[in-house]
Amino acid sequence: MRTFILTAILALIIPLTIRAQIQSMELRGVVKDATTNQPISYAHVSILETKRGCACDKDGRFTLSLPQGEYEIRISAMGYQEKRMLIRSQDIQASEIEVSLFTRTIVLTEEVVVANRESARDLRSLYDQKFNTVDDLSSKIDGVTLIQRANFASEPSVRGMTSGQIATVVDGMKIFSACVDHMDPVSAYVEVENLEKLEISKGSFDLSLSQNIGGTINMVTEKPDFEKRLFTENEAGYESVSRLKRVRSVVNVSRDNIAVRATFSYKRAGDFYAGKNNRVQRSGFEKNNYKVDLSKKIGAAHKVNVSFIGDNAWDIGYPSMLMDTRKTKSQIYSIEHRWERTSSRIRLIESKVYANRIEHWMDDYDRDVTARTVMKDMYMPMFGKTTTVGVTEQALIVDKKQAFRIIGEYYYLNAFADMTMESIANNVSPMYLVNLGGIDVNNISLAINYDRALNNRLYWKLNARTDYSDRSLHDKTGRRLLEGSISSAPLHQTYITAAISSVMEYHFSPAYTMSVALAQSERMPTHLENYGFYLYNIQDGYFYMGNPNLKPEQSRQIECRLISEHTASRFQLNVFYNIINHYVIGVLTDSEFKTYANINRARIAGVEGSGTLNLAARWSVAASVSYLYGVNDELNEPLPLIPPIQGSAALVYQNEIIWLGLDARVAGAQKRIAGKTSLEDETKSFAVLNMRGSIKWNSHLEWKFGVENIFDKLYHEHLSINNLPGRGRNIYTGIIVTY
Amino acid sequence: MSKKIEIMLSAFLFSMIAHVSGCTDKDTHNSKLQLFPIASITVDSASTIVSLYAEDSLQVGFNRLYIGMKTTDDGHEVDNAQVELIPMMDMTDMGMMHSSPFEEPSGYENGYFQGAVVFTMPSYDMGHWTVRVNFLNHHNHMQGSAVFNLIIKNSSDVKALTIGADKYIMTLIDHKEPHVGLNDFEIGLYKKQTTMSFPPVTNAMVNIAPTMPSMGHGSSNNVNPVHTSMGRYHGKVNFTMTGDWQVDVNATINDTTLLSTHYDLTVE
Structure with a gap:
């Protein structure tokens, strides 16, 4: 079987490496400073496909001779942000192109760009696969691991931190999961075709978008394209592992100053099969998603964008949990006004108003309740909803050597959740309780980002943020329940948190960069940690009670990054250490209940290394490895849900027509488990091999395909709840039609 | 947010109304007790009407009893009296009688003398509960007693x-x-x-x-x-x-x- 598959892969690759001879063209240009409009001397221009390049002269001019075709060029200069441009030979005029570079600022976020766009096909394109899900996207970032509960949206963990310690936002908008059992991470309500890219900042070094200590995942949605008068992209796909069928569609229409983009997708999956043909019962789902954006340009500088994302899912099986999702429904609205002028000192002013509502219904009517130990002989349908309304205002002021960004936000969250318990015995009255009693959170924040180029080699970024939050409960039953169970605590609570970070980045040369980041940050408890009532935590088997008196978690972090970036290679090493005081965990109150409480200290340290290397014109390899160490100092045991040492390696071949990759994911055994605070057990090591590819038959038709878990390994990730096995061999395919 | 405004607004409106009609809530303190009348007995010898009230229909368990008294001649509400309760179960089939725990009325409040009786069993065909109210009416300086026949429902209290x-x-x-x-x-x-x-x-x-x-x-x-x-x-x-x-x-x-x-x- 293995030899057959490998032969098949090679048989596919070899014929497509042959390429036709093409005429050549000449590309001339000038590189200028975007703020002063002065030419930049000796900037570097490289063609990513061919690894060729040239240097500009003293007046910022360059000339390149290229075969006809489509290329991505990268323009870089010391002290400036590099720029990438897509060059088509048919677009080249006789005159020279003008490239403006902005003064360099430190970028702390990592991003994964959704493919299927006219995307960069550089080294990073190893990761620019044809993503099927948002999970596919986020798992491509080192340090992000997914907590799996089903064959459905997983909850991301960033460097061992989850839920309230990290934030997941959509275009910076706050959205809160409705399910109290973490069955609907925010990423469940957004689909790949909604997105332009995923931006992830790890640690608390960039808190522009959210108050937290672990990082922010920003799902940046794709906006209408004014350049595309009429564009459609339609895809139909199939996955064998769960007999998943999907269709998705994107339409972009523009006329003069108006552009509209709409997406729709539908997918339906049956039970999935783990390795060795093990069917995982009740693991299917059905889902649709739609997004409509309307953009209007007003004058040269103003742009208004109105956006709506709707998402509905039904009958999502959660094999690792006690319940399944019956239905979810989300609506995300936003209106944004953007004023942008590159020539002005105030470069950007952006105002946004947003509102979203999420509803989540789950139950265990499809389960055998007589056969379980928890809540035996009892059905327990649960409902949850959150409504969030917010306003953000941001301004960017740029000077030659410095940039200042200020972001103010107000948001209001209302969260409600309840459950009914219906005994299968006739003589037992139904039971009812409120898990989240109409919690009101009002939050105001101010964040600033200051970037300064101290000289051509040394850059400094300062990030500061403060938040004020006012919280209470307004549901009568919810108040009574919580007041009854927590002694003498006032339910109304306010918090003020502050965070500051400083990053220094030093460029030894254009290729070698080192940065050191320091941060001190706080994160407020989540509304669940403050006011949750009877929240079942499957990770330790206890019911949890909220605690309005929780103190914010406080974190002190340090991170060092080393980056080497050449035309044909890129390597990065991150080392970080994080001390968290007032760490929030559940503390036993009696034999079956835990209450959230602050413990003295927890620490997380880790290292992430990654590299990509172009072996030859069309071949590249990538590898990454990461290790995390987490310890709960109070109980002197490891923190729960810490991924083991893990890594991935990929070999990619690409040309204009074909993209083909062979990648392996390897995870070591995890023997460091949190035996006192969770039910997790040791996890064995495993390796999974995948093959993916896509072929562009012509400019309209593309075929994507892949085999995941080629050897049909039966395994589970350490972060899989209740050891939910990973998916077995999965053959997927999709046809993409573009006009 | 709008909820708060709504509450503030309604509080404001309410205070306006309360101010305008400030005199109307004079006798509401009596109606706070939603009492269930059981019976009234006119004790001619003491020129007093004795009325018995409870908070609900009487049942096995702890029952608060409220005794109101008026003099028959001038209709004066008696607010100064000495009142005693004696609950009694007459089990005619068994030929025995017994009382039950009770709390003597403590004083006059809100128009009533309030006591309590713990009925220990329900009424049945041959078993009858009574409560005897002995009183000394300080208003007309007469004394007497009224015996109320009660139906006590069962409960598991x-x-x-x-x-x-x-x-x-x-x-x-x-x-x-x-x-x-x-x-x-x-x-x-x-x-x-x-x-x-x-x-x-x-x-x-x-x-x-x-x-x-x-x-x-x-x-x-x-x-x-x-x-x-x-x-x-x-x-x-x-x-x-x-x-x-x-x-x-x-x-x-x-x-x-x-x-x-x-x-x-x-x-x-």
């Missing part, structure tokens, strides 16, 4: 247990509508000295433990009842959800268990 020669009686007090969250939990504890004498037990240790038999769990934050007055013990019970609850109650004196029982309550 009263538990009785015999330890050797001693018999103890426990009753729930005021649990009419238990709700989720923290509830007052009050019991009365009495010793049966004779068939006519039931003095309160004032030195017992009472422990409570609510559980949900169908769920197999209890709740936290409960407060064991402690003695307040006249054999009443006051504590708190926490119901963490609606449904069928069982509250285990255990009363001891010097480590000797007087009563170990449970009450079944349905929380709405």
